[in-house]
Amino acid sequence: MNIEESKVVDIENINIESIFIHYTNASNLESILSNGLEPRIGINSKGIEKNKKVFFSVGDKNTLILMDAWIKWIILRPSNNQIYVFGAYLMTKKWFPKFVVDIIFKTWIKDDKRKNKACKKLKKSLDNSVFLKLNLEENVDFDYHDIDEVKNQKFSRKQLKYVYSYGHDVECCKMEPWNMHTYFGKKIEKDKISVLKIGDSYSVNDILKYMAIEHADYIKDNCNFLLTYLQYI
Numbered sequence: 001m002n003i004e005e006s007k008v009v010d011i012e013n014i015n016i017e018s019i020f021i022h023y024t025n026a027s028n029l030e031s032i033l034s035n036g037l038e039p040r041i042g043i044n045s046k047g048i049e050k051n052k053k054v055f056f057s058v059g060d061k062n063t064l065i066l067m068d069a070w071i072k073w074i075i076l077r078p079s080n081n082q083i084y085v086f087g088a089y090l091m092t093k094k095w096f097p098k099f100v101v102d103i104i105f106k107t108w109i110k111d112d113k114r115k116n117k118a119c120k121k122l123k124k125s126l127d128n129s130v131f132l133k134l135n136l137e138e139n140v141d142f143d144y145h146d147i148d149e150v151k152n153q154k155f156s157r158k159q160l161k162y163v164y165s166y167g168h169d170v171e172c173c174k175m176e177p178w179n180m181h182t183y184f185g186k187k188i189e190k191d192k193i194s195v196l197k198i199g200d201s202y203s204v205n206d207i208l209k210y211m212a213i214e215h216a217d218y219i220k221d222n223c224n225f226l227l228t229y230l231q232y233i
Contacts, residue, residue, distance in 0.1 A: 001026070001029075001130075001202050003029070003033070003195055003202075004033070007033055007193070007194050007195055008194065008195050008197055009133050009194045009195070009196055009197070010196075010197055010198065010199075011131075011196050011197065011198050011207055011210060012198060012199075012210075016059060016060045016211075017059045017060065017061070018058060018059045019058075019059060019133050020056045020057070020058060020133065020134040020135070020136045020180075021056055021057050021058075021059070021060075021063050021131055021132070021133065021134070021196070022037070022054065022055065022056040022057075022131070022132045022134055023126075023129050023130065023131050023132070023204055024037075024129060024130065024132060025125075025128055025129050026128050026129060026130050026202070027128070029130055029195065032132070032190070032193060033190055033193065033195075034190065035190065036187050036188055036189045036190045036192075036193070037054055037132070037134070037187065037188040037193060038054075038187055039052040039053045039054050039182065039184070039185055039186055039187060040052050043081065048088055048149075048150055049149050049150070050149050051149065051184040051185070052184065052185055053181040053182050053183070053184055053185075053186070054134075054181060054182040054186065054188055055179065055180065055181045056134055056136070056180050056181070056182075057177065057178050057179070057180060058177040058178075058180060059177070060211040060214065060215070061211075061215055061218065062177045062178035063131075063178070063208075063211065064208070064211055064212065064215060064218070064219060064223055064226060065166050065178035065222075065223065066178045066179065067122075067208065067223075067226050067229070068166075068219075068222075068223035068224075068225050068226035069163050069164070069165075069166075069178065069179070070122065071115075071118050071119070071122060071225040071226060071228075071229055072109065072162060072163050072225050073163050074118040074121055074122060075108055075109055075111070075114045075115060075118045075225075076105055076108055076109060076162060076163070087101075091155055091156065091159065092153050092154040092155060093154075094154070098156045098158070098159065101156070101159055102156075102158060102159065105159060105162050109162060115225070115228060116232070119228065119229045119232040119233075120232075122229060123205065123229075123232065123233055126203070126204040126205045126208070127203065127204075127205060129203075129204040130195055130196070130202045130203075130204060131195070131196040131202075131204055131207055132193055132194070132195060132196070133193070133194045133195070133196055134188055134192060134193060135192040135193070135194075136182070136188070136192065141182050141183065141186055141188065141192075142180065142181065142182045142183060142186070143183070144180075145174055146174070146175050146181065146183070147173050147174065147175065148173055148174065148175040148176070148179065151164070151170065151172070151173045151175075152173040157170050157171060164176075166178065166222065198210050205233055208230070209230065209233075212226075212230055
């Protein structure tokens with residue numbers, strides 16, 4: 001991967017506890033480094049998010065939490081996009097019987113075949129992804145007290161806890177450090193973006209392994225799905 005040296009940061013040479021981290025497909029990198037990072041509603045956010053934004057996590061520990069949540073979300077997501085979007089719509093309706101989704105989630109989250117499929121899907125994605133370090137400014141690019149649009153909708157709190165299960169109050173609509181976002185419609189200019197690497201590798205999976213070593217005990221206690229994924233890869 002040919003990247004301008006001034007745009008590269010070796011993760012072993014910095015304090016990563018509080019940096020702002022965003023991951024994206026490597027195919028997007030040339031455009032991002034040339035034009036900046038545009039806010040979008042991605043295919044996985046249709047029917048869930050309302051406004052275009054850029055997501056990021058605060059530091060390595062919260063990035064690990066994000067990945068644990070992401071695996072659970074993949075396990076619980078229907079593979080058909082139309083069913084996924086329509087299902088998300090139904091889940092916000094008072095008249096929809098929430099116990100139906102509860103039964104499905106409770107069954108799927110324990111399904112080893114779905115777990116294995118989720119790990120395979122995530123590995124394929126992360127093998128071709130990179131971590132970006134975003135030099136964001138509070139009250140310019142984002143607000144720590146901003147609202148999480150998912151939690152701010154009429155989803156069952158019981159169902160949200162399948163993904164939002166890291167000791168935070170799911171009743172509070174404020175966004176959390178593992179699932180942060182910029183102001184709506186806010187573009188991140190290219191001079192605020194650099195690419196993380198470890199040694200000679202830009203692979204998200206390689207950087208995740210490095211982060212996991214630093215927080216092995218925390219992962220064992222709090223991120224069982226991420227632990228399964230790390231064993232998978």
